[in-house]
């Protein structure tokens with residue numbers, strides 16, 4: 127059923143594309159015949175390719191028909207937008223070769239203005255990115271960034287896409303630097319077209335810090351993390367990196383100072399942050415202050431995850447009754463299904479064989495529940511860049527299954 131619907135959609139798309147092409151060719155030809163800018167070659171070629179397209183269509187050869195109509199398109203100032211729109215439709219359909227042919231065809235025409243040529247270059251660069259031909263895209267975009275006034279910022283934004291795809295974080299940082307400097311010169315913020323350039327630069331610096339960490343160069347990693355704080359002093363990723371670095375350097379006090387900035391930043395607590403806090407407290411004083419740290423955190427942010435962690439630590443240090451009393455009090459002030467489930471679970475603890483135990487265990491588990499706020503991608507771990515939509519830092523912790531099903 128689903129497949130049928132999908133095929134029907136594809137046929138409809140093909141039909142729409144062909145109608146668009148026929149109309150575009152007819153419009154271009156009419157304008158040309160009306161004496162408006164069309165060269166002799168176009169006028170001579172047009173009818174034969176146009177009718178060839180119809181023959182392919184009648185024979186049911188839609189792909190050849192699309193090619194014939196594409197070749198028949200006249201290029202002039204009046205049909206430029208049609209070419210650009212068609213190329214864009216083809217690119218989005220995954221027919222990148224055809225889109226490239228359309229845009230390369232545009233660039234051969236001498237009658238286009240400089241702005242129109244730049245626009246065609248930009249479209250061609252987008253085709254190359256879609257095709258994974260990053261070297262060719264980079265060359266076009268670098269030229270555009272220098273030569274074009276209208277498309278300079280757009281070209282630089284696409285250069286970021288190219289460098290991100292190639293994981294060339296140094297080159298990406300340089301482009302972000304340029305975008306920020308240009309915006310500051312013009313008295314604007316560098317947020318046009320997507321995420322703020324400062325936020326992107328922060329992540330490019332953290333990527334370089336992570337790479338330095340992997341090669342065992344902690345000092346360089348620390349410099350990159352510190353540089354990432356320049357634009358965003360409370361940046362979660364850089365603060366987490368610095369806390370881990372301080373911890374491995376044997377300085378838990380400094381690690382806790384970084385963690386306190388995270389606590390005060392209002393970012394949601396996650397299992398990875400709890401693990402970091404637990405590690406810091408373990409090094410600092412053998413874990414004896416973990417409960418106090420959790421209480422400090424819970425006073426700032428009353429999430430179910432923190433309530434359950436706090437109850438677990440209370441049980442360890444002061445016994446089951448203290449943990450239960452805390453959870454019951456939490457239920458009256460901050461009603462939460464997972465806290466209630468945890469209480470039921472504690473009542474069931476004497477018998478591991480009860481079937482409901484497994485259900486409650488799963489529901490109170492904090493192991494899953496990350497979701498992208500931009501595209502809805504879900505996963506069990508945090509990604510700094512969403513694998514679905516490629517946005518940075520758009521994936522947030524949503525809690526376990528119960529938290530998600532009850533908002």
Ligand SMILES: [Zn+2]
Nearest residue numbers: 498501512515
């Ligand atoms: Zn996403």
